[in-house]
Amino acid sequence: MTGTTIARTGDIAACRALRRIVFIEEQGVSEADEIDDLDDEAIHLLALQDGRPVGSARLLIRGETGKIGRVCVLRAARGTGLGAALIRAAIAEFRALPGIKRAKLGAQTHALGFYEGLGFAAEGPVYDDAGIPHRDMVLQL
Template identity: 45%
Template sequence: MKVVFGNSEKLWNDAVSVRRAVFIEEQHVPEELEIDEFENEATHFVLYDGEKAVGAGRFRTIDSIGKIERICVLPDYRSRGAGRLIMESIEQFAKENGIAKTKLNAQTHAERFYEKLGYKTISGIFMDAGIPHVTMMKQLL
């Protein structure tokens, strides 16, 4: 499996196809919340198994902090290191661009996954798209 990142239309379409399957179809997040006004300013990351897009995420910089968003993996690829590959690629990209800290809003069921990657919870539980989340942060540099 290989992670590819950038801003091309093909990459965005592949990322959205995974996000649609996971967030919109599986988790019932409304499409208007999933596909938002930040798509064009984000760098998109897609995990491929051969030619098939199986995972995705995106990255933006807000006030010099890296914001990791929309991390998702197709069901057949979960618990196989796919999410870790995406996160490691995003963190490497952040470091190469001088970003010292990253943060993300994690669904509470995924909080332990992010803790294992070194993220610390910095908020209480809040609802986003009807799903409980927490904000988490990690010092990279």
């Protein structure tokens, strides 16, 4: 991950471009499921590698819960620890906000072990989101 930075961004277009590649093109999620009206209220994290966007995450505040969503990493940057770094950056953002007591995310079921390794615990049943099986995961902050 040399030359990689993760920070808040106002460049929603860059985040959406990454999400289009990963979710719509690679995973077959419909554009209607991917694009919603929550981007304007969210905190966006953008990962840059040597100045190029390679990953992003979207953070929403819901009462005492910080919701992590739309986490994506370009194929060329996978396996480098970038996904874990994005999740850690999201957790740090929530910990810095007063009143946020937990982080929550909807994990694709194949990624449950990844999130468990970052301290999240699965809760509730498996459910379908955009044709992909997911399960909610929570981390107490």
